[in-house]
């Protein structure tokens with residue numbers, strides 16, 4: 371579902387010019403600047419996403435990603451901290467005694483964890499996050515930066531019935547190319563080490579469509595850092611916490627910790643979500659959101675035993691902002707999954723939380739695919755909300771649309 375219809379393709383780029391003054395009747399020179407800025411923004415986000423997605427940061431093992439994010443945020447923001455779990459917070463101070471807004475994306479990716487090493491050097495493993503068996507067999511992986519593959523039984527010795535079935539995780543193993551456990555140990559590989567897909571991001575035949583591992587949620591990280599660059603030094607009506615959380619993929623854990631500490635007035639969670647638009651997904655019975663149709667303003671999610679109904683005032687603020695700014699958006703449910711929003715809104719006495727998702731195909735696979743224009747739209751939407759959030763922002767329940 372794409373709503374509302376009829377926005378001109380370049381409306382979001384034009385609106386970006388708000389800081390520079392009126393855009394009612396842009397002259398040729400302004401148009402040129404705006405469009406170049408849009409192209410440049412897309413290029414920067416693509417570059418940053420590629421850099422971030424190349425980093426291995428399986429849940430609970432986000433060190434390399436956290437180090438990179440802290441460095442990139444410290445380049446533009448004075449106040450950057452990393453807590454003992456790896457949550458990164460960059461704070462842009464606003465008025466004293468004013469409200470605070472937390473904008474959060476997670477840094478971790480799904481993967482595996484080493485459980486044992488066989489006498490022949492093969493590595494048994496468990497999952498960390500939503501890895502599924504159908505996507506594991508024959509994949510390239512890395513452990514501590516060393517290359518391996520998930521072994522696949524030779525077709526020649528696979529009985530016909532077995533070819534159509536998926537081996538259970540218990541039967542799978544990682545082969546690092548050795549024949550004994552000593553050489554595996556010599557690499558420094560130990561029980562508890564993380565296993566990540568090796569699948570560098572590539573632009574596809576359609577260059578706006580990017581594919582690779584961990585686009586969930588390195589695209590959110592890229593947007594958060596871009597927000598820091600754009601908002602650092604701005605006069606804000608709120609204190610802004612730009613946050614990257616850990617351990618989202620294994621139960622929204624980092625978000626609980628950091629939200630309790632920051633105690634924000636309100637929050638926006640930015641994450642990816644599975645998309646339809648492929649032959650195996652019904653747009654009405656499964657997933658309505660599509661890649662390339664703009665950011666998804668998610669109204670409710672439900673996965674496992676957790677869920678979130680977007681706080682109605684924050685939800686309405688996101689919708690109203692997208693409408694006013696001419697940002698194409700999608701309105702959707704996210705059932706069958708969750709984001710940090712499911713944890714964030716329940717902390718302390720409750721945090722009014724809005725949810726923005728970037729649709730992606732092939733969720734939790736090494737070839738996740740997104741459209742970079744959706745990241746540009748998400749950035750513009752969240753940036754505009756952040757610039758306008760103040761003590762005057764009405765978060766009251768009764769003033770919101772009952773829906």
Ligand SMILES: [Zn+2]
Nearest residue numbers: 586587641642
């Ligand atoms: Zn995610």
